[in-house]
Amino acid sequence: MLLSYVVSPTIILDVALMAILIIVAFSIVRMRSLFAIVMLQGVYSLVSAAWFVSLDAVDVAFTEAAVGAGVSTVLMLAAMLLANRKSDPVPISKQIAPLLVVLIAGLAMFYAIGDMPAYGDVNSPANTGVGMDYIERTTKEIHIPNVVTAVLASYRGYDTFGEAVVIFSAGLGVLLLLGLNGNAGRWTARPTGRQIYPPIAPSANSRLIASRDNIKLSKGSIIEKPSSVNLRKSKNNRLKDKGNN
Amino acid sequence: MNLMSIFSQWIIEQGPAFLIVLPLLMGAVTAVIPNKGMAWWITFFVTIICTYTAFSLFQHVYFDSFLLYTMGGWNPPHGISLIVDGLSAPILLLISVMAVLTVIYALPASISEIEPKKRAPFYAAFLICFAGLMGMVITGDAFNVFVFLEVSSISTYALVAMGAARDRRSLAAAYNYLIMGSIGATFFVIGLGFLFMETGTLNMAEMSDILSELDGGSRVSKVGYGFIIVGLGLKIAMFPLHTWLPRAYAYAPTKITIFLASTATKAAIYLLLRFTFTVFDPSFDYIAIMLKYLIMGVAIVGMAFASFQAIFQSDVRRVLAYSSVAQVGYILLGIGIATSSGLAAGYLHLLNHAVIKGCLFISVGAFWYRFGITRVNDFSGLFKTMPLTMGAFTLGGLSLIGVPFTAGFVSKVKLILAAAEQDMWWAVLVIVFSSVLAIVYIGRIILFAYFGTPPKINGSILVKNEAPLMMLFPMWTLGLMSIAIGVNAFGIGDSFVSASEIAASVLLGERG
Amino acid sequence: MHDPHVILKVISKFLVPFIALFAFYVQFHGDFGPGGGFQAGVILAAAVILYALIFGLDAAKKAFPPSWIRIGMSLGVLLYGGTGVLTWILGGDFLSYGVLAHDPTHGQHYGIIAVELGVLCSVTTVMIAIFYAFGSRQPEVNEDNW
Amino acid sequence: MIIAFLSAVVLDSNLVWTEILQICLSCLAIASGLFFVLAGSIGVLRFPDFYTRLHAAGMTDTLGAELILIGLILQSGFTQTSLKLLMIGFFLLLTSPTATHAIAHSAHTANLKPKLGKHSFSKVQRDRS
Known part of the structure; x- marks a missing residue:
């Protein structure tokens, strides 16, 4: 009871939600099972949606819940079924650089914290700038109650428009690369003249030739087209995984 | 009043929006039409019209002042504004001209590279990528930059991955590019968030006013600037962040390589200029430090290191890709000097490099189109089989090295002069050293092509087999253009130079 | 052998129309409450995806043919851009909805509705496209295995 | 919370008896809902195997959430809010048992065996068949 006079309850809620977010994020990073990662990402989105609600950003929360926790989880599951169930552990040597990047970015943000406006400060530039004007002007000029929609659409x-095109081009990319019936291109490019030298590069039909460049790549499963044997094997593995759960 | 004059009047008024909306909408139309020939024609005409629009805007800006367009009729800072000024107009023109040339090249090239039923969506993605780049350059709103950065990036990832029909490694290259590009975009948007926190607006002009009122702002804007630099650095392929570039350029479809090499990094460099010099100001101490140590250091190391790496590549397209990283170093050096002459030199090199690299990549694409070769060793004797193509390649190569009477020479000399003005003799040394390395990696290819023995097939020497006219035209246009800039034929060289000087004066706030 | 998923099928058959209805509610209620084209599009796509998950991809492809996807994607962008082009024709700046009606605020309303419809179109079809693309590639999951 | 409500009831003498009833009932519903949620949560943590945990989790979702919703409906009276809550309750009533069923079903088809203490699994199966 006393605490609520000192700290407002929404702050406690915010801190709790942020703590959950951090924990979930860490466990996503630590996790090796792809299925668990996908599920945890759903959890992450849902918790952040809840947090957005507590920040009074209902529209954002709604989007996050619908996109992050809803559809993208299903899409990731659909994509996951094509890959292995577990990701390979990354060697420590490869983790150093990303860790450094994250550390530096995080430290930079901590460095900036000192000069940031206070949490929920009414006089911060973000709250006194165009934001207030939008609220004022929407009632005059557009006459719709939801300011967010007015800002977004008008x-x-x-x-x-740009965002719609981003989505469109994502769809276009899917059409170009995967096709709707799962027929990725088996079509091979061919020079019009005479091919003087045997092709150095593996193209759609040929298997990978181990060269300096693509030994590295063949580990990422994007390149390898699963042959039927592979498929069957991975399916068996999948069943086994389920059994072990 | 005839229709044409009404149209040209309208172009000046609505041109900035027209330039972006036309390719976007036509991209959407192209994606649904089943006829692939029609798709090419649509793409061709759209790029032609955009070039015309960009040219008339350029003329307007060149002779009058800058253009401000308010999207949706809302004045900034509440709405989004588009700005065409001396800085953005030349790049708009550059992007649209390169798009036209790429599209001309694309007609024969896609026959051999793109699956027939995928050609229409391919052109659609190309148009969207084009529109995204234009949108990045033309906008005056910081968040809108991010939106169009995404538009161009996402379509680029798909386009790069389309190289899979030629080389499966393009999928991994595209994936790598996607990861790096997304990280870059994230950094950029985090930086924007910090800037918004500091200024409370997204409009660039107002941001810059508020920041100069705050005298550079607090730590928040410093960190914001840092994030923006890193984010854009990934897109620019600034030296330590360039790792995605060689593979993406080497394995993408040839026409995409041409377009990307000559426009995508340029648009990102434009944004770097825009943010560093007009949103922020080089008079803020942290910007000055950043320019002097970070940008300059990165430029110097990148120039030397990437040129060096280019020597050891066996694939011509990787050679050229590493050389692109090195050329970015030249441009950044000019930016880092941050005087009027340095900026003009950097900007001029940006324009020239686009022309040169376009020419080189088109001719390399033509070699692949005929013979399916990309390795340096396979170039042996190609001068005898494809003299015209090899000639254009040679022109581009000489220009890249910086031989007198070529475009590369003009901008490198200006860069050296700008560096010498500031008594940065070490920078001059690195420029010369990097050019010597360019002689090695370009010279190697040219020597092979001229003095090597032509390939034999079934015991007989292959006779002349020239690239089709549709490929020769763009490559010779660019090759001759680089010479024209070098010798100042028809005043082209002067107009490039004066465009870069105007851009520099816009950057330093001496012109509207 | 009875259908092992009879409960799922019955419940989801009942729910799918409600999800779609909710999507349209979100779409057209976006002016008043939270919501709009993006969210509505995703929810509408979720309805189709749920149908596909329960009844199989083939049934879903009958309900929402893949040929709609290409058209819907472009239609969305064209609807959005077309609104802007219309404002051009009526003599305003791009996307200045005020010129769409005599009263500028009414024009704004029409414009926002048209634009949100465009977003709905694109988002729905692209989400379904991505699901179809990934869903079609996987080896057919055995009825008993999920 | 209960204390707060009770004090409101006691202190505010203007309340009609229906309102008192409403408050009491909603308090009761919410309290019992909370109890079930708590019990379910403890169950998820403490139960030995998958199926029993799922049973506990399903109880949280269905009974706990439903009771809380009923409490909230009682509190808000005849308003649009209560209609919305009613719909939420309705859909929750449909979906959460279905979800529990689907999870249990797929666990069963994936050959996940329940822990059965001193009874062996094979014996139970024989009994079932």
């Missing part, structure tokens, strides 16, 4: 409609 004041910054060009941005939203």
Whole structure:
């Protein structure tokens, strides 16, 4: 009871949600099972959606819940079924560089914290700048109750047009690369003239030739087209995995 | 009043939006039409119209002042504004001209490289990539930059991966590019968040006003700037962040390599200039330090190191890709000097490099188109089988090295002069050293092509087998253009130089 | 042998129309409450995806043919851009919805509705496209195995 | 919370008896809902194997959530909010048992065997067949 006079309850809620987010993020990083990672990402999205609600950003929360926790989890599951169930452990030597990047970025943010406006500060530039004007002007100029929609669709409609095109081009990329029936291209490019030298590069039909460049790559399973044998094997593994759960 | 003059009047008024909306909408149309020939024609005409628009905007900006376009009729800072000024107009023109040339090249090239039923969506993705780059350059709103960065990036990833029909490694290259590009975009948007926290607005002009009122702002804007630099650095392929570039350029479809090499990094460099010099200001102490030590250091190391790496590549396209990283170093050096002459030199090299690299990559693409070769060793004797193509390659190569009377010479000399002005003799030394390395890696290819024995097939020497006209035209246009810049034929060289000087004066705030 | 998924099938058959209805509620209620084209599109796609998960991809492809996807994707962008082009024709700046009606605020309303519909179109079809693309590639999962 | 409600009931003498009933009932519903949620959570943590844990989790989802929703509906009276809550309750009533069923079913088909203490699994199977 006393605590609630000192710290407002929403702060406690925020801190708790942030703590959950951090824990979930860490466990995603530590996890090797892809299925668990996908599920935890759903959890992460849901918790952050809850956090957005507590920050009064209902529209963002709604989007996060629908996209992050809903559809993208299903899409990731669908993609996951094509890959192995477990990811290979990454050697420590390869973890150093990303760790450094994350550390430096994090330290930079900590460095900036001292000069940031206080949490929920009414007088911060972000709260006194265009944000307030939008609220004022929407009632005058657009007459719809939801300011977020007004900003998204009208004041910054060009941005939203860009976002729609981003989604469109993502779809276009899927059409180009995968096709809707799962027929990735088996079509091979061919020079029009006479091929003087045997092709150095593995193309759609040929298997990988081990060379300096692609030994590295063949580990990532993107390249290897699973042959039928592989498929059957991975399916068996999958069943086995289920049994072990 | 005839229709044409109404149209040209309208172009000046609505051109900035038209330039982006036309390719976007036509991209959406192209994606659904089943006829692949039609797709090419649509793409061709769209790029032609965009070039015309960009040219008239360029003229307008060149003779009058900058253009401000308000999207949706909302004035900034509430709405999004588009700005065409002396800095962005030349790059807009550059991107659209390169798009036209790439599209001309693409007609024969896609016959051998792209699966027939995928050609229409391929052109659609190309148009969207084109529109995204234009949108990045033209906008005056910081968040809008991010949106169009994503538009161009996402379509680029798909386009790079389309090289899989030629080389399966392109999938891994595209994936690598996607990861690096997404990290870059994330850094960029984090930086924008910090800037918004500091200024409370997303409009670049207002941001810059507020920042100069705050005299550079607090630690928040410093960190924001750092994040933006790293994010853009990934897109630019600034030296230690360039690892995605060689593979993406080497395994993408040839026409995508041409387009990316000559425009994508340029648009990102434009953004770097825009943020460093107009949103922030080099008079803030942290920007000055960043320019002097970080940008300059990265430029110097990148120039030397990437040129050195280029020597040891066996694939011509990787050679050229590493050389691109090195050339980015030249441009960044000019930016890092941050005087009027340095900026003009860097900007001029940006334009010239686009022309040169376009020419080189088109001719390399033509070699693949005819014979399926990309390795340096396979170039042996190619001068006898494809003299015209090899001639264009030679022009581009000489220009890249910086032989007198070529475009590369003009900008390198200007760069050296700018460095010498500041008594940075070590920088001059590195420029010369890197050019010597360029002689090695380009000279190696040219020597092979001129003095090697032509390939034999079934015991008989292959006779002349030239690239089709549709490929020769763009490559010779660019090759001759680089010479024209070098010898200042028809005043082209002067107009490039004066464009770069205007851009530099815009950057330093001496012109509207 | 009875169908092992009879409960799932019955419940989801009942739920799918409600999810779609909710998507349209979110779409058209976006002016008043939280929501809009993006969210509605995702929810609508989720309805189709749920149907595909329960009844199989083939049934879903009958309900929502893949040929719609290409058209829907482009239609969304064209609807959005077309609104802007219409404002051009009526003499305003790009996307200045005010010119769409005599009263600028009404014009804004029409514009926002049209634009949100465009977003709905694109988002729904792209989400379904991604699901189809990945779903079609996987080896057919055995009925008893999931 | 209960204390707060009770004090409100005691201190505010203007309340009609229906309102008192409403408050009491909603308190009761929410309290019992919370109890089931708590019990379910403890169960998820403490039960020995998958199926029993799933049973506990399903109880949280269904009974606990439903009771809390009923409490909230009682509190808000005849408003739009309560209609929305009613719909949420309805869909929750449909989906969460289904989800529990689907999970249990797939666990069963994946040959996940329940722990059965001193009874052996094979004996139970024989009994079932």
